[in-house]
Amino acid sequence: MIKGMSGVSYLKKYIRRYGKLFVISICFLTLEALCDLFQPALMSRVVDVGIRNRNMAFVLRMGGVMLGVTALGAVGAVVRNNLSSRVSQRFGGDLRADLYARIQSLSYETAARFDTASLVTRLTNDVTQLQNFSNGLMRIFIKAPILCVGGVVMASLLDPQGALVLALVVPCVAVIVVFGMRRGYPLFARVQRAVDGVNGAMRAYLGGVRVVKSFHRFDYEQARFARENEALCGAQARAMRTMAMFGPSVMMVVNMGIVAVLWLGGWRIDAGSLEVGKVMAFINYMTQISTSLMTIFMVFTMFVRARASAERIGEVMNAQDVLREPARPRELGEEARVRFSHVTFAYPGGGPVLQDISFACTAGQTVGLIGSTGAGKTSLVDLIPRFYDPAEGTVEVCGVDVRQADAAALRRRIAVVPQKSTLFTGTILENLRWGDEHATREEIGAGAKLAQAHDFITALPEGYETRLGQGGVNLSGGQKQRLAIARALVRRPDILILDDCTSAVDAVTERKIREGLHAVARGLLCIVIAQRIVSVMDADVILVLDEGRVVGSGRHEALLQSCAVYRDIFASQFGKAGV
Numbered sequence: 001m002i003k004g005m006s007g008v009s010y011l012k013k014y015i016r017r018y019g020k021l022f023v024i025s026i027c028f029l030t031l032e033a034l035c036d037l038f039q040p041a042l043m044s045r046v047v048d049v050g051i052r053n054r055n056m057a058f059v060l061r062m063g064g065v066m067l068g069v070t071a072l073g074a075v076g077a078v079v080r081n082n083l084s085s086r087v088s089q090r091f092g093g094d095l096r097a098d099l100y101a102r103i104q105s106l107s108y109e110t111a112a113r114f115d116t117a118s119l120v121t122r123l124t125n126d127v128t129q130l131q132n133f134s135n136g137l138m139r140i141f142i143k144a145p146i147l148c149v150g151g152v153v154m155a156s157l158l159d160p161q162g163a164l165v166l167a168l169v170v171p172c173v174a175v176i177v178v179f180g181m182r183r184g185y186p187l188f189a190r191v192q193r194a195v196d197g198v199n200g201a202m203r204a205y206l207g208g209v210r211v212v213k214s215f216h217r218f219d220y221e222q223a224r225f226a227r228e229n230e231a232l233c234g235a236q237a238r239a240m241r242t243m244a245m246f247g248p249s250v251m252m253v254v255n256m257g258i259v260a261v262l263w264l265g266g267w268r269i270d271a272g273s274l275e276v277g278k279v280m281a282f283i284n285y286m287t288q289i290s291t292s293l294m295t296i297f298m299v300f301t302m303f304v305r306a307r308a309s310a311e312r313i314g315e316v317m318n319a320q321d322v323l324r325e326p327a328r329p330r331e332l333g334e335e336a337r338v339r340f341s342h343v344t345f346a347y348p349g350g351g352p353v354l355q356d357i358s359f360a361c362t363a364g365q366t367v368g369l370i371g372s373t374g375a376g377k378t379s380l381v382d383l384i385p386r387f388y389d390p391a392e393g394t395v396e397v398c399g400v401d402v403r404q405a406d407a408a409a410l411r412r413r414i415a416v417v418p419q420k421s422t423l424f425t426g427t428i429l430e431n432l433r434w435g436d437e438h439a440t441r442e443e444i445g446a447g448a449k450l451a452q453a454h455d456f457i458t459a460l461p462e463g464y465e466t467r468l469g470q471g472g473v474n475l476s477g478g479q480k481q482r483l484a485i486a487r488a489l490v491r492r493p494d495i496l497i498l499d500d501c502t503s504a505v506d507a508v509t510e511r512k513i514r515e516g517l518h519a520v521a522r523g524l525l526c527i528v529i530a531q532r533i534v535s536v537m538d539a540d541v542i543l544v545l546d547e548g549r550v551v552g553s554g555r556h557e558a559l560l561q562s563c564a565v566y567r568d569i570f571a572s573q574f575g576k577a578g579v
């Protein structure tokens, strides 16, 4: 047994699902292989009995039998081909879908362990490797051992003395194949990692194409891509070079065997102890055995690659998620509430980003979060939908510790508009409906109006049906932000988190959005992160964060009196006179 196969135990599910069809396909494959195996034996009878005795009727009869056997083999091949294509395509499709679902279910922290480019390679290239391997398994790979073993048996029955040559050849080839496998595995694993590198360079360029253009850094990006590409070519060449040594070695051993058979056969024909037909059939079996041994070697090469891919997929499938879902989740309370009790938080491997944070807020309130950049505002709100768990203390949402709530149920109650608006390829309507797939046109329109997006959308030639490029490239920054807010509002959440998401919107429009939200926000708990004090001045409570600690909380006027950090921020935005 090969070491480390426990990492691919997720494949059992597919073996169970497609095992039956696989076995049926193997039955037809066996039929096809048996038909191939009988041909040389039949041919030897034609030569040794029919031609030697000039018995034309026997030759024709055997010719008919050979044709029948060929036809039967062809039927086996057609059915097997059909089945193998269906099974491998479905297996590949299922595996890709499951892996995609798994990636989606990973927590931020676990997903961050894998580079995005590497996840893309795993979803595409690695799944294809496994799909091709499973297809090959049902096409030629299992046929090869049958032909090899069957060839040895038939050849031994035909000429037991000649079979001694096989007793030497087969073990030699087996040793070469096992050695090749051991050398090849780490090399192919390296090839897959190099594919990650190329995908990573491509992704970085395509994702930041505007920046690359504006800084005119094509040369830099090209050099980076060339480096990764070179590494991939190098890794592939090394793997191929190593594997290329083994194929000819196998051929050489087999050809030496054929020479030995011919030499011994000629000698025995001269002595009258062997017929020409038998030597011909024996050579035929030898060729069949050698071809199947080469195929087996190829199978192992593909197996080595498929194994490397299977393990890479296994790493994602078996990743221990740091955020465990509770076995028996508690139901969230009706009323929207958020409570932080002595929360301390750190990113993996880093120092504390939030320290001893305590506050509480309820439905109908607007909470403002303000503080210098890097103060920990985003980190704080990320704990509410449980993107991360705190190191100490508890975060309660709607009366339940988020660690005891069902993540999907928790996130259904919350809508987050992140700092960087992410839109998807599709129409504006599709993007807005993403917030709630059952939302009506009226509800979507209402959300867009509140977010001050309706007017600019209707001014577009195709209105709500306007198609957006990837990430909404055909919109301005402020338009994208307003669509992201509208999408969150279409969801009609109980808790709305706006993470500095109006930075690209002009002050007048921002005020309109704030007023609109105020009007509909009776049951809504709204948490607003802002750089500009005007964005949170009207909030029911403002939390001032500084270096991960809450250094002030209260209304605007009170904070101006009591909180030095708040006063500094205010002064930096309005000048000393404003204080």
Ligand SMILES: Nc1ncnc2c1ncn2[C@@H]1O[C@H](COP(=O)(O)OP(=O)(O)OP(=O)(O)O)[C@@H](O)[C@H]1O
Pocket (backbone or CB within 6 Å): 347, 348, 350, 353, 371, 372, 373, 374, 375, 376, 377, 378, 379, 380, 419
């Ligand atoms: N994914 C991450 N992994 C590790 N450290 C992080 C991560 N995200 C943020 N940090 C660090 O945590 C600290 C707080 O970051 P956070 O994004 O919460 O600040 P912020 O107040 O929202 O800043 P800004 O106003 O600039 O968005 C920073 O020092 C930052 O470097």
